Structure formats: C-alpha cells, structure tokens
Amino acid sequence: MAKAGLTARYRPQNFAQVAGQDFIKSILSRAAGQDRPSHAYLFSGTRGVGKTTLARILSKAINCYNGPAPEPCNQCSSCEQITRGASPDVWEIDAASHTGVDNVRKLREDVAYSPMSGRYKVVIIDEAHMLSTSAFNALLKTLEEPPAHCVFIMATTAPEKFPATVISRCQHYVFKRLTHGELFAHLCFVLDTEGVSYEKEAVHLLTRRGSGSVRDSMSMLGQVLALGDEGLKTADVRRVLGLADQELFLRLMQHILDQDLVRLHEMVNYLLEQGLDLGFFLQEMAQCWRNMFLLSQGGQEAGKVLDLPAEEVEKWREMAGMFAASTIHAGWQMVLESRKSILGSYEPGISLELMLYNLAYLPELIPVSGYAPEPQPRGETRQNTAEKKYPAGGEKKSLNNEYKTSSSPGEPEVVTENFQEFQDRGEDKAEVQEEKPPGTEKDWDGFLDYCREHCRDDMTLARMLKQCSASIDKDQLTLKPEEEYVRSALLRNGREKKLSTLTGSFFGREMQVVFQAGAAPEIFDASPEEKARNHPGVQRLMDAFDARIMDISRNNDKPNS
Ligand SMILES: [Zn+2]
Incomplete structure (x- = not known):
C-alpha cells in the first residue's frame, strides 16, 4: 500500500470532512x-x-x-x-x-x-x-x-x-489548534480507512507531537507508515521522530531521585548525541511529572485518565511513591518554567543539565524557617530547647530559594520529644568534623555518611534515611520517617535487609531496626491560628525583627507554597 501523499489523499473535500x-x-x-x-x-x-x-x-x-x-x-x-x-x-x-x-x-x-x-x-x-x-x-x-x-x-x-x-x-x-481529542479522532479515522492496525499510545504520541496541527501530524504519520511495518507501533513512532521513550524518562527520574549527577550528566550527553528534539523532550518530561502528581494524589482513578498502557502506569505509580508530593509539584513547575529559557539558550545542553541538577536537589532546598536566625529560648512560651527535634537530613543546602518545599504556616514544625540529640549544631561540630573523616562517628550522622559510602548501588536508601528522625538505644535503632512515602520506600526492594546489614557493620553489633508508627505527636492541640502563631519560623522572624502579629489569615490558593 503506497503511503506517500497521505496528506493529499485525506485532504477534505467538503465542510463535514474537515477536522475541528x-x-x-x-x-x-x-x-x-x-x-x-x-x-x-x-x-x-x-x-x-x-x-x-x-x-x-x-x-x-x-x-x-x-x-x-x-x-x-x-x-x-x-x-x-x-x-x-x-x-x-x-x-x-x-x-x-x-x-x-x-x-x-x-x-x-x-x-x-x-x-x-x-x-x-x-x-x-x-x-x-x-x-x-x-x-x-x-x-x-x-x-x-x-x-x-x-x-x-x-x-x-x-x-x-x-x-x-x-x-x-x-x-x-x-482558526484554533485542534484539541487532542479532535486530532486523535482524525488520525484514527485515517488509520481505520487505510486498514492499518495501530497501538493507541502510538496515535496519542503523534497527536501530542502534532500539537494541534493536522498537517504536521498527518505528515509524521506518513513518515512512520513509510517504514512499511505491519501496523503503527509506539516504538516506531519514537524511532522515526527521534523521541525519547518511557524507559529513558523512568531512568532519568531514578537518577534525579538518587541525586546521581554523573548519570544525569551522561544522560544529557546521550540526548544531545541522539539529536532528540529538546522542546518535545521537555514537554514530555513535564508530562511525566504531571502523571506522577496525578498518580500520587489521585489514587486508582488517576491511572485510568492517563494515555499510557497499564504496565507503564504501574511503573510510574511506583516511581511517584518515591517522591514527596511537594517535590513532584515543584518539579513539574520547574520543568515548565525552564522550557523557554533552555530552548532560547545559546547552550541548551548546559541549561538542560542545570535544570536536571536543580531537580535532583529540589527536596533539599531551603525551607522557609531557614530565612530567619536560629531561635532564642522564649521562656515559658517555648518548649525546653533541649527537647527540640533532631533535624532530619542535617543541614539543608541552599540552591534556589524559589522552589521551597516547606510546611505551610498552618502546620507547625513538629517538636518531637524523647529523641536523642546527638550533637550541637554549633561551631564545635565543624571542628570535630574537620578532624575525623566522614563515617567514623558512631552516631546517626555518621551512619548516614556510611550508608552513602557503602550503598552506591541504591542511593535511594541513603536519601530516604536522610528523611528520617532517629534514636539509638543500646541495640535498637528507632526510625521515624518524616512522611509515609519514606517509610514505604524503605520497606521496598529488599532495603530492610540491607539496612540491617549496614547497621551491623557500622555499629559493630547486631541492631534491631524499628519503625516508629503513627503520625508525629504534636506538642499541643491548637487551632490553625494558634499553630501559625507558634510556628518556629514565625517565632524566629518575630525575634529577628522585634515584630508583632497583626493578623493571621489562611492561604488556600497555593497549597504548596
Ligand atoms: Zn459541484
């Protein structure tokens, strides 16, 4: 069957045949x-x-x-x-x-x-x-x-x-661009008329790539069919049009999750060598974050509305489970906002690399409470400072203040009692660290360093551990994940076993690893206004600027800012 001139053969001859x-x-x-x-x-x-x-x-x-x-x-x-x-x-x-x-x-x-x-x-x-x-x-x-x-x-x-x-x-x-549905229906009509079988995902891909233009998507369809293969396959569409496949996006997300900058760098080189269309690559990457956000927040229903085969939905659902919802949301936004600057850049490759590194460090961007100086004890109004929370993840790195992933003023930073404070966060610590190489102290920070060194095949483990509070009591290590997804990630892919091996070799004795269940206890049961008033970040700002609270109002517009 000659596929040349597909556009010409399907040029509509009356009003009714025109798509959209x-x-x-x-x-x-x-x-x-x-x-x-x-x-x-x-x-x-x-x-x-x-x-x-x-x-x-x-x-x-x-x-x-x-x-x-x-x-x-x-x-x-x-x-x-x-x-x-x-x-x-x-x-x-x-x-x-x-x-x-x-x-x-x-x-x-x-x-x-x-x-x-x-x-x-x-x-x-x-x-x-x-x-x-x-x-x-x-x-x-x-x-x-x-x-x-x-x-x-x-x-x-x-x-x-x-x-x-x-x-x-x-x-x-x-004239408007055709909607996805209009263009999809038109391509299906052409394929049905030609008697060509097709994978739906392949048609969806052509539709997305055509971005509302009948002529563009028809000429791309013609190119792919010119291969002469039996039917229209997703893999063929990606190959002919120079598009990255879903596996590549999954690998990319894994490297972002692992903060594996070397692999990310290699990936950028690969993309440039393959001559992939960067504009569409970024469009699809934004879509990956969108899909993960839907899958993490929308439950089973969300899987049905995505234009993906069931097995890919499951892979993305699992990947989404490894990220915090706030990170996914911020990542999505970051890709959308970076697209224009990357494509307009003199060195799009470098700009793309920078964006990927920023994505990798999204979870560690500075929280809002970090803008103010450390709190001073405020007498009766504050809890005893000796009981303050051991900071999960240690000191935060500041890369980009725009994408902060802090808790909203409505939720007070949880001050957890009875967790051992391993060290002061003062200048003493810096001196101690200069003398000793990482991983030599038998405490939680030392253990985190040790994991980073000794578990390079699974960087996610170290990363998830960083998002836990911990206490060590004799032969028991009690972990308290910051969020539920951290706990489930630690219980997957044989990480529990790895963890017990790592604790054994680091502490020199067999340790029992216990996950503390339930939400972190709140120090008081307070109204949202009271919580905002007592939020440590707010307290610090009040201290720093000698300020008073005039008014407290809810911000319902931006749940993630
Ligand atoms: Zn006539």
Whole structure:
C-alpha cells in the first residue's frame, strides 16, 4: 500500500470532512447555502489547521453547478476543476513569491472581469502577511469597492502584520489548534480507512507531537507508515521522530531521585548525541511529572485518565511513591518554567543539565524557617530547647530559594520529644568534623555518611534515611520517617535487609531496626491560628525583627507554597 501523499489523499473535500473548526465551518457553509459569501475573508491561525483547505471548499461550494447548497457536490465539472486546481475562476496566489505591487495591480485588473464559468471569481492569497505595504494599499482599493462577483480569501499565520484598514474590510476568522481529542479522532479515522492496525499510545504520541496541527501530524504519520511495518507501533513512532521513550524518562527520574549527577550528566550527553528534539523532550518530561502528581494524589482513578498502557502506569505509580508530593509539584513547575529559557539558550545542553541538577536537589532546598536566625529560648512560651527535634537530613543546602518545599504556616514544625540529640549544631561540630573523616562517628550522622559510602548501588536508601528522625538505644535503632512515602520506600526492594546489614557493620553489633508508627505527636492541640502563631519560623522572624502579629489569615490558593 503506497503511503506517500497521505496528506493529499485525506485532504477534505467538503465542510463535514474537515477536522475541528466547527464554528467557522458552520458559518461558511451557511453563507454558501444562502449564496451570500462575504467579499473578503481573513483566515488566521497556526500552520496546518485547515485555513487553505476551508478556502478551497468554500470556493467549490459557492461555484458548484448543483448549488447554491451548504456543501459542494464534488461531482460537477466546476467542483472537479477546483479540486484539480485547474479552474479559470479560482486563483491561488502564494504571497511569499508575489509580494510586489505590480502583481496586485494586475490582479485588480483581472478581477474586474466576470467569472468565466462559475458564479464567483475567488482569489486565495496564502501567507498574505508577506505582501509589501504598497501591495496592501493597492489591495485595499479593491476591497473598498469590490466587484460584485469577486471573493478574496486571505490566509495568514501572522495577522498582526496586517494593516488595520485591511482587517476592518474582512470577515476575520481565527482558526484554533485542534484539541487532542479532535486530532486523535482524525488520525484514527485515517488509520481505520487505510486498514492499518495501530497501538493507541502510538496515535496519542503523534497527536501530542502534532500539537494541534493536522498537517504536521498527518505528515509524521506518513513518515512512520513509510517504514512499511505491519501496523503503527509506539516504538516506531519514537524511532522515526527521534523521541525519547518511557524507559529513558523512568531512568532519568531514578537518577534525579538518587541525586546521581554523573548519570544525569551522561544522560544529557546521550540526548544531545541522539539529536532528540529538546522542546518535545521537555514537554514530555513535564508530562511525566504531571502523571506522577496525578498518580500520587489521585489514587486508582488517576491511572485510568492517563494515555499510557497499564504496565507503564504501574511503573510510574511506583516511581511517584518515591517522591514527596511537594517535590513532584515543584518539579513539574520547574520543568515548565525552564522550557523557554533552555530552548532560547545559546547552550541548551548546559541549561538542560542545570535544570536536571536543580531537580535532583529540589527536596533539599531551603525551607522557609531557614530565612530567619536560629531561635532564642522564649521562656515559658517555648518548649525546653533541649527537647527540640533532631533535624532530619542535617543541614539543608541552599540552591534556589524559589522552589521551597516547606510546611505551610498552618502546620507547625513538629517538636518531637524523647529523641536523642546527638550533637550541637554549633561551631564545635565543624571542628570535630574537620578532624575525623566522614563515617567514623558512631552516631546517626555518621551512619548516614556510611550508608552513602557503602550503598552506591541504591542511593535511594541513603536519601530516604536522610528523611528520617532517629534514636539509638543500646541495640535498637528507632526510625521515624518524616512522611509515609519514606517509610514505604524503605520497606521496598529488599532495603530492610540491607539496612540491617549496614547497621551491623557500622555499629559493630547486631541492631534491631524499628519503625516508629503513627503520625508525629504534636506538642499541643491548637487551632490553625494558634499553630501559625507558634510556628518556629514565625517565632524566629518575630525575634529577628522585634515584630508583632497583626493578623493571621489562611492561604488556600497555593497549597504548596
Ligand atoms: Zn459541484
């Protein structure tokens, strides 16, 4: 089966066959049915959304020998001539090669004569914004006093380049990009008609890649089918169009999770070597974060609304379980916001690499309480400082203040009692650390360093441990994960066993690892306002600026900021 010219073979021949643009189709069809076309039309919109296609169909409909009717018959000699591009009354002009005023003057003389066979002379000017100013002025004279039998249809991707005087003489229709559903349905229709079997995901991929343009997605479909394989397969689409596959995105997320900068660097090199389309790569990456967010927050229902096969949904669900929801949300936002700057950069590769590193360090970005100095004891109003929480993850690194993942003022930072405080966070600590290499102290921080050194094949383990509070009592290590996903990650993939091996070799004795269950106890049962008032970050700000609280209000708009 010859696949060449798929676009040409599926060029719609009447209004009903055109994909999308329902509103514009109905108006033009009615004008043809009533034999009352406007003297001048301006069709604007991005490429491949049906501007010239609808212009040709309108030409046929208003010249059809079996009309006036809402649709061309496509049987009479007039329709047939226009379809072949051989009608003496329908002229298609490419403004890009006819920009001059002389061409327009000649055109004005020609349209003054009556049509030779049809009812109307139709002039279709494609890429009409390319006309010169003097050509526009000449055209304007014709539009001001149009011959009764003449219809101008101008198509453009840049209506802003049109003089306002010309636009005001036209019926202006703005063509929209096709929705995902419209384009998907159109491609399925073509494949069904061709008798080609297809994987739905492959069609979804072409639809996403076509971003609303029928012509683009049809020509890509033609390219893939030209491979001559049996049916349309997702793998073929990715190969022909140079797109990264889902496996690559899963690996990428794993490296981000592991903060494995070396692998991320290698991945950027790979992407550049393969010549993958970076714009679409970023678009798909944003989609991965979106999918993970839906899967982590939307439960089982979310899996059904994603355009992915069931086994991939499960892989993404598992991956989503390894990230905190706030990290996924911030990651999604970061990719969306970085897209423009990466694509506009002189060195897109370096910009992409920077974004990936930022994503890897998202969970460690500075929390809001870190902006203020350390709290001073406030007498009776504060808990005893000796009982303050042992900070999970140690000192936070500050990379980018924009993407903070702190708790909202509505939730007070939990002050946990009865957890051993292993060391002061003062200058003494820095001196001690300079003397000893990492991993030599038999405490929780030492153990974290030890895990990083000795568990390189599973960096997630060390990372998840960093998000736990811990206490050591003789032969028992009690872990208290900050969030539920941390606990479940530690209980997966044989990490429990690894943990007991690591504790044994580090502490020099067999340790029992216990996960403390239940939510962290709150120090008091307070109203949200009271919690906000007593939030350590707020306290620090009040101390630092000698401030008073004037008003407390809830911020419901941005749950993650
Ligand atoms: Zn006809």
